[in-house]
Amino acid sequence: MRLPCPYCGLRDAHEFSYLGDATPKRPDASAPDAADAFHDYVYLRDNPAGPMKELWYHSAGCRRWIVVERDTRTHAVLGATLASGDAA
Amino acid sequence: MSDRYSVFSLIANAFTGQKGWRPAWRDAAPKPSYDVIVIGGGGHGLATAYYLAKEHGIRNVAVLEKGHIGSGNAGRNTTIIRSNYLLPGNEPFYEWSMKLWEGLEQDVNYNSMVSQRGVLNLYHSDAQRDAYARRANSMRLAGADSELLDREQVRAFAPFLNHDDARFPIQGGLLQRRGGTARHDAVVWGYARAADRLGVDIVQNCEVTGFIRENGAVVGVETTRGPVRANKVGLAVAGSTSRLTRHLDMRLPIESHVLTAFVSEGLKPLVPGVVTFGMGHFYVSQSDKGGLVFGGDIDGYNSYAQRGNLPVVEDVCEAGMALLPQIGRVRMLRSWGGIMDMSMDGSPIIDVTPIPGFYLNCGWNYGGFKATPASGWCFAWTLAKDAPHALNAAYRLDRFRTGHVIDEKGVGAQPNLH
Numbered sequence: 001m002r003l004p005c006p007y008c009g010l011r012d013a014h015e016f017s018y019l020g021d022a023t024p025k026r027p028d029a030s031a032p033d034a035a036d037a038f039h040d041y042v043y044l045r046d047n048p049a050g051p052m053k054e055l056w057y058h059s060a061g062c063r064r065w066i067v068v069e070r071d072t073r074t075h076a077v078l079g080a081t082l083a084s085g086d087a088a
Numbered sequence: 089m090s091d092r093y094s095v096f097s098l099i100a101n102a103f104t105g106q107k108g109w110r111p112a113w114r115d116a117a118p119k120p121s122y123d124v125i126v127i128g129g130g131g132h133g134l135a136t137a138y139y140l141a142k143e144h145g146i147r148n149v150a151v152l153e154k155g156h157i158g159s160g161n162a163g164r165n166t167t168i169i170r171s172n173y174l175l176p177g178n179e180p181f182y183e184w185s186m187k188l189w190e191g192l193e194q195d196v197n198y199n200s201m202v203s204q205r206g207v208l209n210l211y212h213s214d215a216q217r218d219a220y221a222r223r224a225n226s227m228r229l230a231g232a233d234s235e236l237l238d239r240e241q242v243r244a245f246a247p248f249l250n251h252d253d254a255r256f257p258i259q260g261g262l263l264q265r266r267g268g269t270a271r272h273d274a275v276v277w278g279y280a281r282a283a284d285r286l287g288v289d290i291v292q293n294c295e296v297t298g299f300i301r302e303n304g305a306v307v308g309v310e311t312t313r314g315p316v317r318a319n320k321v322g323l324a325v326a327g328s329t330s331r332l333t334r335h336l337d338m339r340l341p342i343e344s345h346v347l348t349a350f351v352s353e354g355l356k357p358l359v360p361g362v363v364t365f366g367m368g369h370f371y372v373s374q375s376d377k378g379g380l381v382f383g384g385d386i387d388g389y390n391s392y393a394q395r396g397n398l399p400v401v402e403d404v405c406e407a408g409m410a411l412l413p414q415i416g417r418v419r420m421l422r423s424w425g426g427i428m429d430m431s432m433d434g435s436p437i438i439d440v441t442p443i444p445g446f447y448l449n450c451g452w453n454y455g456g457f458k459a460t461p462a463s464g465w466c467f468a469w470t471l472a473k474d475a476p477h478a479l480n481a482a483y484r485l486d487r488f489r490t491g492h493v494i495d496e497k498g499v500g501a502q503p504n505l506h
Contacts, residue, residue, distance in 0.1 A: 001397045012399075013389075013397065013399065014399050018388050018389045018504055020343065020390070020502070020503070020504070021343075021390070039488060039489045040339070042432075042488075042501050043341040043432045043488040043489075043501055044339040044340065044341060045330070045339060045340070045341070045342065045343055046330070046334075046339060047330035047340070047342055047343050047344055047390065048330075049330075049331050049344070049392040052390060054389070054390065070389075072344070072390045072391050072392050072393070073392045073393055074393060075391065075393050075397070
């Protein structure tokens with residue numbers, strides 16, 4: 001499997017570290033429902049069978065976090081952007 | 089002719105042209121309704137149905153399987169059985185599983201080829217020895233057997249290992265002599281046959297496509313062979329768990345990951361029991377046909393593909409070569425992937441759920457095979473009594489909310505590291 005790093009181009013997945021689903025966003029810790037929101041954020045996952053946005057870290061490359069869209073049924077990579085939202 | 093397998097039925101059939109055997113289980117069509125539906129015809133689902141009928145007298149049960157029974161992870165694992173866990177939430181459960189393994193063949197009247205030739209976890213450093221000593225003591229507290237072997241004892245038990253590796257010399261090992269392997273398919277077939285004899289319907293090629301809800305409760309399932317109603321529905325589908333709970337808008341502390349297993353060409357007897365490397369993720373046993381059965385880490389990213397990628401193949405083979413340099417010329421026959429329901433703390437969930445009529449058995453990570461009998465036994469109890477047994481009381485669905493996680497490796501909520 002190779003991942004299209006926006007900086008480095010198509011690189012072997014070996015160079016990357018995996019974090020997981022890119023959808024959960026860190027909740028507001030001062031909100032009244034913070035305990036519930038953090039339980040969801042830390043533990044609960046959609047775990048889709050199909051296209052999924054996920055966070056990979058290019059640890060042996062540009063050391064940027066990227067969001068890769070990948071089909072979990074086939075491992076086909078559908079695209080990648082920088083997690084910061086910057087243009088490469 | 090008697091249905092019971094015995095030396096007498098074998099001899100009698102030998103004299104009658106082997107014509108007296110009948111199929112080990114019926115190819116049942118789904119009835120309109122049941123007391124309990126178990127989704128998933130793997131080891132866990134079939135064991136659940138068997139113990140529901142045997143222990144709780146609930147015989148109006150269907151096991152719904154989307155393919156043929158045992159075609160998922162039950163047929164794709166490395167067949168290791170052991171109860172060498174550390175934490176109090178885990179060890180009594182796995183030791184109960186070990187005890188059920190020991191009586192399984194007599195219980196279900198089927199040769200599951202349970203072979204207790206020992207599971208040896210090697211250690212290569214003082215710190216690892218201390219951790220294993222602690223684990224060995226914890227196992228004994230739960231009634232399991234454990235032995236801490238020193239360097240010479242490991243050399244005597246497994247002389248074929250690379251004991252004097254320059255980088256990771258073997259200092260000793262944690263041995264559980266009652267551990268070993270079982271024949272995975274025979275476990276499935278044995279439970280299927282025994283459950284069938286007690287009246288359980290095993291419905292194959294019947295994929296569950298949705299749930300029937302009434303007043304918030306689950307009262308049945310939609311399948312490719314029509315709707316089937318039931319008072320209670322239990323889910324035991326391992327890596328496909330999230331695919332089904334999606335229909336209930338239920339998000340779980342589960343990610344599906346791919347784990348690759350390997351088998352070599354057949355060799356003369358080399359490895360007795362199971363050996364695990366302590367300085368890389370590698371475990372190996374030898375099948376009765378002679379093939380080395382081995383595996384290592386999951387690939388580390390979400391996957392439903394039932395096949396892994398080459399970096400893990402390379403990693404596993406490197407670890408194998410470090411431990412057993414003599415297998416360098418052995419050809420790898422096959423490798424295959426299974427979809428693991430990796431949970432957020434590395435431990436399973438067997439529990440009632442907030443949805444009435446719906447029960448959950450999932451989160452087996454890559455340790456589900458050894459748990460098959462106890463998982464079925466405890467899930468049957470949970471389904472029958474609407475409450476967990478003491479053995480699975482720690483495997484609660486809400487433990488992540490309350491902080492009572494059971495994290496053997498202590499790596500936190502990162503499923504690909506468990």
